Amino acid sequence: MGGTVRHQARADRSIWRTFPRRSGSGSQHEDMAVVDIPGSKSITARALFLAAAADGVTTLVRPLRSDDTEGFAEGLTRLGYRVGRTPHAWQIDGRPQGPAATDADVYCRDGATTARFLPTLAAAGHGTYRFDASPQMRRRPLLPLTRALRDLGVDLRHDEAEGHHPLRIAAAGVEGGDVTLDAGQSSQYLTALLLLGPLTRKGLRITVTDLVSAPYVEITLAMMRTFGASVRREGEVFVVSPGGYRAGTYAIEPDASTASYFFAAAALTGHEVTVPGLGTGALQGDLGFVDVLRRMGARVEIGSGGTTVAGTGELRGLTVNMRDISDTMPTLAAIAPFASGPVRIEDVANTRVKECDRLDACAENLRRLGVRVETGADWIEIHPGAQPVPGAEIKTYGDHRIVMSFAVTGLRAPGGVSFDDPGCVRKTFPAFHETFAAWAGSLR
Known part of the structure; x- marks a missing residue:
């Protein structure tokens, strides 16, 4: 997808549903819009690793179909795993002994989970494996993970810049033992080692010196246990027993980070x-974003069957630590100009090493819209009151989350907003523009 997408257009409404509110519900909203969000990227990536490592055939129900997850599945195929696809499920033949291929080249595209998890999976096998990635992914750091793998005896070499792709592994299995890890830049480093643990001969004891986005690690631990692994946390130490994984059927829940754009849009527009x-x-810890919206004045209901957010006509300013839900930082930044007071987001230094420097990207685009913004090493403060510049173009830096976040801003910007690279949403939500425009069209 290229060219301009302007988020004020009507679209095919067949991809959203509305239901009349029940009488006596107490809601000011006449209709309740229901949006079906694609499967979680984080859960799909972990499930693909676990399925590949399990003993038997695993069926993943409603996995995310996007560039990132397709790249992960393609990487598994290159390593010799069988991956069967139907429209609503994937089947993976697991190999506890590691990849069937003894020599392979894997291209990880833009996917951080692919680029970090697949080399770790390959290290448990026997063969020579080479990994490369897109220029964007090549820029993203990898050294804490590759240093830990080397400490565990893995023969791993970076072909160009130390701590970055491309890299190669001469795999001979992993003995296991004690290892120390700094996961202050990305929790994916810890997740990769945790997932490896049951495939080692002795298990792993991982001492973590720093950790960001801790809820993502909780996802990993829960899923490992579902697939039969024994793992526990003792303070800053994670203990993983050997013994492998068991296959089964696993349903992927909707992506909470993706849902944040629709929740934020409801809070911003006064709809539901x-x-x-x-x-x-x-x-997913990113569902905690709705608690931020609640603090700003939105009505939030979390039930067993789903989550509802309704705007109340008020968005209060606030100061919030988003270290644990930093993927939703751009979502909050995008609606902050319309709050009644300043919005200050703290402890998000790790967003500077995502697909782009998201702190700077948010600041630059808000300034393009005429908004006053201040930033520091790990914080951003956005001031209300400015009238958004009509029809501003958002500079995306090829980052899907910048596009989806500022699409929400476009609901209140005169003339909407446009993007220099709208198609980068294919990374996690290829149909985002159609789905979001359909929801926005329902508001009229």
């Missing part, structure tokens, strides 16, 4: 949206 399948018992 429900995301089914993402409620009490959800694994």
Whole structure:
């Protein structure tokens, strides 16, 4: 997808549903819009690793179909795993002994989970494996993970810049033992090692010196246990027993980070949206974003069947620490100009090493819209009151989350907004523009 997408256009409404509110519900909203969000990227990536490592055939129900997850599945195929696809499920033949291929080249595209998880999976096998990635992914750091793998005896070499792709592994299995890890830049480093643990001969004891986005690690632990692994946390130490994984059927819940754009849009416009399948018992910490919206004045209901957010006509300013839900930082930044007071987001230094420097990207685009913004090493403060510049073009830096976040801003910007690279949403939500425009069209 290229060219301009302007988020004030009507679209095909067949991809959203509205239901009349029940009488006596107490809601000021006449209709309740229900948006079906694609499967979680984080859960799909972990499930693909676990399925590949399990003993038997695993069926993944409603996995995310996007560039990132397709790249992960393609990487598994290159490593010799069988991956069967139907429209609503994937089947993976697991190999506890590691990849069937003894020599392979894997291209990880833009996917951070692919680029970090697949080399770790390959290290448990026997063969020579080479990994490369897109220029965007090549820029993203990898050294804490590759250093830990080397400490565990893995023969791993970076072909160009130390701590970055491309890299190669001469795999001979992993003995296991004690290892120390700094996961202050990305929790994916810890997740990769945790997932590896049951495939080692002795298990792993991982001492973590720093950790960001801790809820993502909780997702990993819960899923590992579902696939039969024994793992526990003792303070800053994670202990993983050997023994492998068991295959089964695993349903992927909707993506909470993606849902944040629709929740934020409802809070911003004074309308209501429900995301089914993402409620009490959800694994993803990013659902905590709705608590931020509640603090700003939105009405939030989290039930067993889904989560509903309704705008009340008020968005209060606030100061919030988003270290644990930093993927939703751009979502909050995008609606902050319309709050009644300043919005200050703190402890999000790790967003500077995502697909782009998201702190700077948010600041630059808000300034393009005429908004006053201040930033520091790990914070951003957005001031209300400015009238958004009509029809501003958003500079995306090829980052899907910048596009989806500022699409929400476009609902209140005169003439909407446009993007220099709208198609980068294919990374996690290829149909985002159609789905979001359909929901926005329902507001008229």
